[in-house]
Amino acid sequence: MADGLTVGDATRASSAGEGGAGRRRARRALVVRYRLTPWWARVLVVFVASRIVSTALLLGFARVQGPNAWTLPSPDYASFATIWDGHWYYIISAVGYPTTLPITSTGNVGESAWAFMPVYPFTVRALTELTGVPFAPLAVFVSVLCAAGTALLLHRLMRHVLPEGTALFTVALFCFSPLSPLLQVAYAESMFLLLLCACLLLLVRRQYLPMLPLVAALSFTRPGALALALAIGLHAVHRWSTRARDPFPRREMIAVSVSAVTTAVLGVGWLIVAGVVTGRPDAYTATELAWRAPYVGYGPLVPFSAWFEGAAFWSRMSGGFPVGALFVLAVLGLAVLLLGPWGRRIGVDLRLWGVAYALYLLAVFFPQSSTWRLLMPLFPLLGILAVPRSRVWRVGLLLVFVAGQFAWLYYSWWVDGYDWTPP
Structure with a gap:
């Protein structure tokens, strides 16, 4: 040719x-x-894929788990998923709460079921009575179902502030996050995150009064309603300050005020219940402080003091490492994240939630290994990390998150002798 x-x-x-x-x-x-493909199908595909990964990791650790306070060696999945606080939820599901607080040999209040709220274990108990299925598999089922619901609601929440692809990637970050194995064990986190996400979605939509039934359930599932009350209050202040360009009708002023006050009252509801049943007004806080005692001894709850105590304790434990400086850097990092250009993409309300919950943690919690779990309610802020559209960034972040799952299971969930790193 x-x-x-x-x-x-x-x-x-x-x-x-x-x-x-x-x-x-x-x-x-x-x-x-x-x-x-419907949006909900995309979300569920991501959720199922993430559960396959987390289940494989949990089964791998269960296979090498030695004998411990809760299980025999190499326990089955359901048994391995109900260790740690899962056992407390089993006790509550089986026998409820004690009317008398346990007292230690030093005269202080000891650990008891009063540190754990009733909605999750009582839900599992009701299903147990209806079906005859034991606690462990039903507890895992409830957690997984609530986690799937959270993923669906998170997508709807993110679609208010982010485009479709970024909203779906936010869901992927949530489902593959380092602590995502907690979404399928006998812990109340999944249920709390579901209720929280529903409340934040209604807040963004400015449907204030419909939040209240959800807030009531949330307040008796996990601590955090006081942070939500603060977030609602900050939302109201922002709306008032921007009313010139964004009208704030009187009926909405009344509704948001009622919602904030009611949420604050419900936020101390479990403290009141524990005090009435046991006859000791500080029953709940004293019980919570019992978990802090092995680190810094017994003492009163002084807001914002625990992080200073924690910095001193962990500095001593690490041979003088400036742990306090790490805490300061973490707070500054959160501020940069919320105020930066990526943070502005998720809107004001979700950033206000981040501020409110961070202040709540700083006020009442002692920093230790379980603090990572207590950070889970900040999950809407994953939308900030989802903003960059680089494929390298997104794939790399997911790989880091999966590696984080392995690290968290190794250091916090898997029991290796006398364990100082509870989940």
């Missing part, structure tokens, strides 16, 4: 062209199919 082009060359070129066109058609077909 002319110009040195053979018949074979022409045939191969034609085949390559047809192959390239075929691949382009296949990609277009996948894009069309993806766009036609």
